[in-house]
Amino acid sequence: MGFFEKLKASLTRTRGGAAGKLTGLFGRFSKEGEQFFEELEETLIMADVGVNTAMCATDDLRDVVKRDKLREPAEVKAAFEKILCDILTKNAAEENLSGHPLVILVIGVNGVGKTTTIGKLAAQYSAQGKRVLLCAADTFRAAAADQLEIWANRAGVPLIRQSEGSDPASVVFDACSAAKARGVDVLICDTAGRLHNKVNLMSELAKIDRVIARELPQAARETLLVIDATTGQNGLEQAKQFDNAAKLTGVVLTKLDGTAKGGIVIAISDTLKVPVKYVGVGEKIDDLMPFDPNDFVRALFDNGEGQSE
Ligand SMILES: Nc1nc2c(ncn2[C@@H]2O[C@H](COP(=O)(O)OP(=O)(O)O)[C@@H](O)[C@H]2O)c(=O)[nH]1
């Protein structure tokens, strides 16, 4: 299955899924006037789009419908698809990934899928012929490095680790040295997800950041925040903490296969102002896909029964 099919499968899995509801709603546009907009806002909130974003998107549609005198459900739907696409693409930051090597720092709370995502990314870069190195900077539990090692083996790439409880920045230092010595193209660092103390989190990430900047000054840098789609608005709240602690370049939204409410993608883009770069749609090594806003919006409105209501 491709990105679109997998996404569609998850968004339409339940009868109450976001996709089916939205499509049905647009079919009733002309008959219901203002009530349509209220229902739209409600449906978006229920689909995890978030109150603010849902309100703004609905207001935008109201304006466009009025300005362009739209009457046909298909026109209104197309206008709304464009509004959602704009939200998803407006934060596509200027990429500056020209340096070498590429160093990807992967952050996020426990259990969201960081280690799994790193394994998937490693496999993708490796398949592109890049020399990949993984760094187990989640030193909080020995099991974390063990789990990353399993993924390193699956992806067929090497791993740098130290003993449990060692300083994460020191593992990153080792990994940077190894990256230089071995001519690595992509270094991906796993980090601990505990969030008990924001000051700790910030100082730990800052320290790791300084080590990378000093050891690999020519590196292109990427900091990916991993968010579990099934945690909805809670996940978004946690994400804001990480957004304050590190300069994010992108979001990976995992477990999209586990929710019928795809709206969280829109909430993230609109709230965090960073692009969603990848989505996880399963636990297997090839279950990570680059995020495509147009495909996503199309999947959100495709109820799997063609254009029927
Ligand atoms: N269904 C599904 N499960 C996922 C996905 N990504 C990760 N997981 C699962 O989520 C759990 C936690 O993943 P892990 O990588 O250990 O999270 P970490 O604590 O952030 O490193 C594991 O059971 C993974 O198999 C995904 O895209 N879909």
Ligand SMILES: [Mg+2]
């Ligand atoms: Mg982990």
